[in-house]
Amino acid sequence: MMNMNEVKERLKRDEGLRLHAFQSPAGYWACGYGHNLEASGCSKETIERYKIEGTTKAQADKWLEEDIRKAEQMARNHIAYFDELTEDRQFVLVYLAFMFGWKMGQSKRILKALERRNYEDAANQILKSKMGELGGERVRRLAELMREGEEEPEPPSTE
Structure with missing residues (x-):
């Protein structure tokens, strides 16, 4: 089981806190720790308000927790053996789901590599994907973590 506090701290470090709305490298309007305002249904007027007035750290923390839960659920929905993977x-x-909404339909090669438990190929597919193009150094670190992550323990013997 993932340590959610560690996930939160890593995302806070990498995303940084911005209390006023900003345009992300992917082109959407975000606020807080990379919270996608458009995907969360904010109107243009609300986004304009966040550009001018900003938000609070408490709201940014709340968004982050919600976004992490959504990202974890997205990963679980598309990877049946999610709990069998190492925490890394x-x-x-x-993290990929958090950053990119991880459009699973566009990530079939990553999923197929994971199904085969071929973490080297999964890492390479992450780097070759649009995520790899947009995510820069962070995605390179994630690919390396996928490649080098600790191995899953052997299943218990049924003998």
Whole structure:
């Protein structure tokens, strides 16, 4: 099981806190720790208000927790054996879902590599994907963590 406090701290470190709305490298309006205002249903007027007035750290923390839960659920929905992966590999998948909404239909090669438990190929597919193009150094670190993450323990013997 992932340590959610560690996930939160890593995302806070990498995303940074911005209390006023900003345009992300992917082109959407965000606020807080990379919270996608458009995907969360904010109107143009509300986004304008966040640009001018900003938000609070408490709201940014609340958004972050909600976004992490959504990202974890997204990863679990698309990877049936999510709980069998190491904590490091679970983190990679949740982080990618957090950063990119991880459009699963566009990530079939990553999913197929994971199904085969071929973490080298999964890492390479992450780097080759649109996520790899947009995510820069962070995605390179995530790919390396996918590649080098600790191995899953052997299943218990049934003898």
